[in-house]
Amino acid sequence: MADAGIDYAAVFQALPGMVAVLNPGLVYVDANEDFVRMSGRSREQLVGHYLFDVFPDNPEDPGASGMRNLAASLQRVLTTGERDTMAVQRYDVRSLELPGRWEEHYWSPVNAPVLGPDGEVALLVLRVEEVTEFIRDRGGAVGTRARALEAELYIRARELQEVNERLRKAHAREREVALALQEAMLPTPRLKGDHRVAVRYRPAVSALNVCGDWYDLVDLVGGDRIGVAVGDVVGHGLAAACAMGQLRSALSAASRVAGGPAQALDVLGRYAHVVAGAESATVVITFIDFDARTVTYSSAGHPPPALVHADGKVEFLDAATDPPLDASPDPVPRPQATTSFTDGATLVLYTDGLVERRREDIEIGLERLADSLTRHRDADPETLADAVLEELLPPEGATDDTALIVVRL
Structure with missing residues (x-):
């Protein structure tokens, strides 16, 4: 692919939507322009820093679980080597401009592995869809149940696509094993x-x-x-x-x-x-x-x-x-x-x-x-x-x- 003359670094930066790359230790390796802009963090505040140091859970909300759920999803990817799609998560993001203020966001993450030559997970791709506008109404207050349901249905449909893709891969693996068994016999x-x-x-x-x-x-x-x-x-x-x-x-x-x-x-x-x-x-x-x-x-x-x-x-x-x-x-x-x-x-x-x-x-x-x-x-x-x-x-x-x-x- 390198012979095609494509600048993949530029492609990564131009990707629509928030996309970041983490190492197995959950430290930011890179982030595209949309991730930098929409997260409210500079590239220097992201790259080289531990994910949950940059985005901790809101200590003032004992029920906050967005980051904890994200950590569990990333661990599943590291363990299984399979993509993991999360449901809509509420994240309270600490404001850098107003100390002590936490801004409410609704994100839908998809976490995918990048395998190294040894077949182990070498990097993690974190893609986030910002769906806060689905949840909030135009006045800025928390929206109606209908808007929340609309967002949830949207995410569930995407999750179903992910499940179907996993099933397809599982069936393909079973077919390969069955064919190998047939040919051997x-x-x-x-x-x-x-x-x-x-x-x-x-x-x-x-x-x-x-x-x-x-x-x-x-x-x-x-x-x-x-x-x-x-x-x-x-x-x-x-x-x-x-x-x-x-x-x-x-x-x-x-x-x-x-x-x-x-x-x-x-x-x-x-x-x-x-x-x-x-x-x-x-x-x-x-x-x-x-x-x-x-x-x-x-x-x-x-x-x-x-x-x-x-x-x-x-x-x-x-x-x-x-x-x-x-x-x-x-x-x-x-x-x-x-x-x-x-x-x-x-x-x-x-x-x-x-x-x-x-x-x-x-x-x-x-x-x-x-x-x-x-x-x-x-x-x-x-x-x-x-x-x-x-x-x-x-x-x-x-x-x-x-x-x-x-x-x-």
Whole structure:
């Protein structure tokens, strides 16, 4: 910013409204022109002096609390590193021209931190709005309740803006943690065989919509076989991401020892019963046998995988679909089905963010997916995955997470 040739010292002095800078010891470091003028203190009387030596509470008023409240607010900023907005405060300011006289003021302070390189609060910015005119009437006497209420409503509206900003930052931090957790738990394909696989994960655009989408790929015992699964935990945020991690790990372990995908889902369903946030989670798992040229699958309430045959025909694998995980207190064995494929076929698994849109039948989304897969069937898995995401996800970003796996058979 210094290269822009902007004189920030001059900008600070020209800022409208009373603005001062304090060090962590609450000593004035600087004050802009409005602060000097409206506080009735010279720059020499401010800079280098302790805040409450310059502006003490009125000793003649035992109920005076403005400075005490300001001290508490500044301490909150120092402790939390977060901005603090105060309600309207009454301050009796000692007159320098008339010794012994205290002048009544109503100020609304906002205290903000300036963080140093170590992340600690290095400076405090004190911005004050002079609202005495809202409280006083034109004759100089204390105004009516209506004027006081008007001022209070004005300040409350600004406080609400500050609260909303804090909530936005909190949600953004939670989203960052959830995304980091998701990325840590979503594996990079490391299969023993020479299989061409592409995986994609696209988070939702909204800070509130980090979800529990996941995928998994594992080598299976006995021949050239792999297990491929995708799932979706209901809900948003860190809780959904944690539930996702537990389910993915459990299914990954179950797949390696299960006799088939249905048995793996049976085990996962029983485990989901004791996982907080796993209620109504959906998942589909496929066992691909490259020697037998078959795909065996089972689904717990999840959108069906798409098998793209070499001739471009798209077959949705929906012959073994059951309710979501933990949907019944007494789980029953889940169904599974098997279909065959030939050289050049492609298996695509995905989560609902790819095909579902508000106020639109999911069949439309599935048709859109089938059309894209048919047109790009000859592309390699990496190119095909990118093309599908580009064509199916909204250009402004999806409101739900999307996981996608493309396997060339």
